[in-house]
Amino acid sequence: MKILVTGAKGFIGKNLIAELRNQNYTDIFEYCKETNHEQLDQYCREADFVFHLAGVNRPKDQSEFMDGNYGLTSTLLEALKKNQNTCPVMISSSIQAVLDNPYGISKKAGEDLLFEYSKETGAKVLVYRFPNVFGKWCKPNYNSAVATFCHNIARELPVTVNDPSVVVNLVYIDGVVEELIRALQGNENMVGDFCEVPVVHTITLGEIVDLLNSFKNSREERSIPDMSNSFTKKLYSTYLSYLPEDKFSYDLKMNVDHRGSFTEFIKTAERGQVSVNISKPGITKGNHWHHTKNEKFLVVSGEGVIRFRKIGSDEVIEYFVNGEKLEVVDIPTGYTHNIENLGDTDMVTIMWANEFFDPEKPDTYFLEV
Known part of the structure; x- marks a missing residue:
């Protein structure tokens, strides 16, 4: 064709x-x-x-x-x-x-x-x-407010919104392309004499700017926007496409001591927190338990053992783990647990927790396994 x-x-x-x-x-x-x-x-x-x-x-x-x-x-x-x-x-x-x-x-x-x-x-x-089309590769300072907002906020340039309450209808570029290819195949979405992109997002200019600023701040907060909202998901993808090419990366705060390091990677209120734990050879970390807080451990490099002991029991359970065979180990509530590096190199563990660490209510109790 x-x-x-x-x-x-x-x-x-x-x-x-x-x-x-x-x-x-x-x-x-x-x-x-x-x-x-x-x-x-x-x-x-x-x-x-x-x-x-x-x-x-x-x-x-x-x-x-x-x-x-x-x-x-x-x-x-x-x-x-x-x-x-x-x-x-x-x-x-x-x-x-x-x-x-x-x-x-x-x-x-x-x-x-x-x-x-x-x-x-x-x-x-x-x-x-x-209506207004937004997405990657749209020229800023031309005919798209979304493109201009993304470009400016990604570069810490000022954004001017005369009336934040103005409502706009937007279609996402991927939705436009999908519809056009359906039209090519004879399956266009015809409404009366005209054709339309099926999914249209309605939002105010002020809400768009607020979302874009939250995307910018998410790097410092180590957070991820709410991807269950289809517009937020599309706008976030659009925003990232406007990052300056020397600003794709950003630093994380590494908590370092003689045992290794612990670094928070992603925090979300709805889906918990992901962190990276590095343990030096021979080092044991943990020896605590939780009432409600639960975790998942995934060793991606090195080798070690994760030990458990149920509160009130003397029996110690051991799970041997290494980066050659990726497996997730759930950390159930009510079990004191630790993780020990048994190898000669650093052991790297991806850790997920179902909630942020709250210093006011840590739900973490020291107890040797």
């Missing part, structure tokens, strides 16, 4: 082409500003489907709206008619097409042109009125 994508270097175009290739679509004609008219004519002769994503969002002069959003559509459709190609054509329009502003008027003109083209030629046309 030969697919023409206009606006191939734009935000939606780059994401769409990347996923088309992931799904083994190999004949993709990429049209952008540098493409000449002869190439466009060839593409329009051979294409089996057209994604018309090119357009003008932020021109230097408002007259460029009509040139970019109406004029280019006209050129595309004329080339298809010249080559007698009635393949399906999808166009990216905007919810602003119903508004009386230069951008909206130009988008509405492009829609009308496509509908007339369909009546004239019988070609299938798909008009998508997108």
